[in-house]
Amino acid sequence: MNKQKILVVDDSEMNRALLIDILEEQYDVVEADNGIEAITLLSQHRMDFSLILLDIMMPEMDGFEVLTYIDKYHWNDTFAVIMISADDSPENIKRAYDLGAFDYISRPFDSTIVRRRISNTMFLYARQRHLEKIISEQFCEQEKNNKLMISILSHIVEFRNGESGLHVLHVNTITELLLRHLVQRTDRYPLSKSDIILISTASSLHDIGKISISDEILNKPGRLTAEEFEVIKTHSAIGAKMLLELPVEQQKLPLVKVASEICRWHHERYDGNGYPDGLKGDEIPIAAQVVALADVYDALTSERCYKKAYSHREALKMILDGQCGVFNPILLQCLQEIADTLENELKDTAFGQETKYIQDVRKKIDYDRLFSHNAHTSLSREEWNLQLLYIDSLTDVYNRRYYDEHFRDTEDTEGVVVIDVDNFKDINDYYGHARGDIVLQNIAKTILSCVRKTDTVIRYGGDEFVVIFYSIPADAFKNKLERIRMLVNRLVIDEYPEIQVSISVGGAHGLGKVKEMFNIADHMMYQAKNTKNQVFIQFLEKETNDI
The missing domain is CATH 3.40.50.2300 (Response regulator)
Known part of the structure; x- marks a missing residue:
């Protein structure tokens, strides 16, 4: 021994x-x-x-x-x-x-x-x-449930804002990295490990007030007018007010207290030129200061309906040069010192945490949906096993059979998308079918990371996917399709980074029969394939739009 x-x-x-x-x-x-x-x-x-x-x-x-x-x-x-x-x-x-x-x-x-x-x-x-381990395990289980509920709520806000949940995950990650480095660098902010977890969790609610902003302003693709920007600015105070109007016993909870501070003050700036209260320096709680910096960094490095994404280095330079407001000098030093770690962590978050989390949850929901179907039709165990044929064994999304038997004749959908992989035959011919399968698996995961749990992803053919959306606004539909195209185009296959992937996307938006909307989306997809790596949408009440 x-x-x-x-x-x-x-x-x-x-x-x-x-x-x-x-x-x-x-x-x-x-x-x-x-x-x-x-x-x-x-x-x-x-x-x-x-x-x-x-x-x-x-x-x-x-x-x-x-x-x-x-x-x-x-x-x-x-x-x-x-x-x-x-x-x-x-x-x-x-x-x-x-x-x-x-x-x-x-x-x-x-x-x-x-x-x-x-x-x-x-x-x-x-x-x-x-x-301590026993207590920690109990705490972690409760913390996991808390994070799940906060994640659901924050994803609602993200969906209204025409985005996936990546922004929430990114702000969580950046906040935690900054705080961990901050406490190592200075004793000025005496934060414990539990404080760091609490602040990182509460950061998920930083934009909860946006739920009160109209879609026309929130998802406007162009520059906001001065009046519209004033409306957007109200989300910080509204978010804090929402939390502070919870029952008194809940208001006193540390998570609610920290979350309300973050909501109200994550747009304050260190020189006093932020909003809504014009706080200056350490008048701004450190939780709000860190989330403010995390929020700005991710906004710069993410694509939005009104702008392209800046690179990691461009974003750092813009923040450090003061182009995005004034931040605590200590936090800026921390940002510089964790820059490499930050870039790698966010890549893992984008194609690791979110994809795995959403895929696992969607798998459970998908099987629950099948189980619910069995309950209504009293299927035998053998018949239940046959139902598993509705899942594509390669990509873990639904297959063509499921579409034909459960979706083709439905009438309550609001968006249908047809996606085709550009030059997939060339990939198979040059790299082999095994690598082609890996490409399809990665594309399926990327599509899943961009849709909601209520939406359905189907592998319709060899390299063709269909996505069925319910109750989705036109602007959000448009943004999601462009996001799917963009993320697939940026996709790096770990085993084979030399493989370049792109897709052509066709969409039909508006209430109608899936079969008819599929035909329109399929036609749009073939128009997109004329130039490849494009998104074409037809809104049923409008003419075709090239995004």
């Missing part, structure tokens, strides 16, 4: 030798003769250690400085620290405990006491961590 590993940090070789003599039979002991060496060692191998014995009086970096560093970066989440010193004054002992030390042993050492104190510390620390 491997021995537990202990790090002894003391500038006195004699003291280290004495402790090693006491402990080496029971533990694997490692030495460091100063604080800097200890920090260097822990930065590389801290997960190996169960306990640190740390002297106070050392040159260059004393024990309290080491303990402060350990506490700041939460390294003591994985090991306990016992301070060792000849100075057992109450002030030193209190300071050690305040900085996160688990115990304090005074010199000269008594071997029996040292062994017993270390053994007790190991036991109590392990027990404490076990209890």
Whole structure:
């Protein structure tokens, strides 16, 4: 059985030798003769250690400085620290405990006491961590449910704004990254790990007030007039008011309090030129400051109905040059320092978290829908197994059979889309059918990431997909189709990055029979294929539009 590993940090070789003599039979002991060496060692191998014995009086970096560093970066989440010193004054002992030390042993050492104190510390620390893990698991389950409800609510706002839920996920991610780096960089904002989680979760509601803004203004493709911009600006105060009008007992909850601050003040600016209250500097709560920066960064790097997306580097330059308002200088430094991490994390969010989350949820809903159908028709188990044939085995979306039997003759849809992969035969011929299958799987995931759970994605033919929409405004329909086209065009197949993918998209919008709308959408798709990588839509009450 491997021995537990202990790090002894003391500038006195004699003291280290004495402790090693006491402990080496029971533990694997490692030495460091100063604080800097200890920090260097822990930065590389801290997960190996169960306990640190740390002297106070050392040159260059004393024990309290080491303990402060350990506490700041939460390294003591994985090991306990016992301070060792000849100075057992109450002030030193209190300071050690305040900085996160688990115990304090005074010199000269008594071997029996040292062994017993270390053994007790190991036991109590392990027990404490076990209890914390149980509580943490319970908290995480509740937190997961809270995040789910907030995500649903925020996705409603995103849908009204003609976008997928990526903006919410991005703001969550950027907020958390900035906060984690902020607490490492400065003690000015004493935020705990639970504070960071709370603020990141609450950031999902930053634009909840937009639910009150009319579609004509919210989804206007061109520049807003001065009057329209004044209307848009009201969303921050309205969002805060909505939260503060919850029942009194809910208003007092930390999540509601932080979310209302973020809602109201995430458009304030550090120089006082923001809205709605013109707050300046740290009059703006740090949660709102961080979400403001996250919101601006993602708005710049995302495509909107009124603008193209800027690159990561362009967005950073615009923010740092003050083109998007004035932000806290410390937060701007944090943004610069996490720039590379940020860019990679957001790529993972876009094609990882959201796609996987939405796909998993949609799969459950899809099967629930099939199960509901079985309940009404009292299908046998064997017949139920046959129903699974409605799912395309390659892409995990519905197949042509499901469309033919359940959708073709329905009349309550508002949008039908036909999507065809450009030059798919060339991809199969040049790269082989196995790689072609991977391309289709990635395209299906991308389409799923752009639609709602109530919409239906179907693999209609070899490289052709159909999407059925219900109750979707014309502008949102148009934006979603363009977003699908754009994301597929940007798609990078991890295994084969050299493969370039694009699609031609045809859409029909307006209440009507699916069969008739399909024919119109199919015709629009073939028009789009004349130039490829295009979206063509026919609104049933309007002429065909080239987006």
